[in-house]
Amino acid sequence: MVGATGLVGSTMLSILEQRAFPVGEVHAVASARSVGRTVRFQGRDLPVQDLESFDFSKVQIGLFSAGAFAGTTHNVTVGGAGNTFSPVDISIAAGDTVTWTYAGGAAPHNVTSDPGAVTAFRCANGCDGAGGDGTPSATGWTSTVTFPTAGTIAYFCEIHGAAGGIGMHGTVTVTVPVDLQSFEVD
Ligand SMILES: [Cu+2]
DSSP: OBTTTSHHHHHHHHHHHHTTOOOSOOOEEEOGGGBTBEEEETTEEEEEEETTTOOGGGOSOOOBOGGGSOOOEEEEEESSSSSOEESSEEEEETTOEEEEEEOOOSSOBOEEEOTTOSSOOEEEBEETTTTSBOSOBSSOEEEEEEOOSOEEEEEEEEEEEETTTEEEEEEEEEEOOHHHHSOOOO
């Protein structure tokens, strides 16, 4: 059971218990930050094992609750060297977040997703529709967006760029974690 300490993972374990699913051995697997915890199953405390080092060759059935993993934060510098984003293109895993930081200066900047983006945003001093204001600002700002869905999201600064990769622009490529895509058992 991968994601065993999350709400979905623990519920899946409860259902296996209730239905008396025939299992020889259950392994509770989660991200490294959950190692040291235990998960209760059929009256026993299962130690949580680290996903990174877990040997899947010893299991016959794998159940995944990938949403149980908290995302990683990726940083993009805004306007660090001219009217650019750095790095221009980043690849992240679904559920990760991107934080854009502008130190402030002469030029106002913001980040706006291209029309039709799978995850839409318009951010500077916070994000529109989320208690903030995405209007380009020359005063230093930091904004964070979470990307739950796989896809490529192009974005731009409304002052120095435009949709379609013009001028001051960047992309966020969101993929499902490779570890989960490639999992298979004998
Ligand atoms: Cu700009």
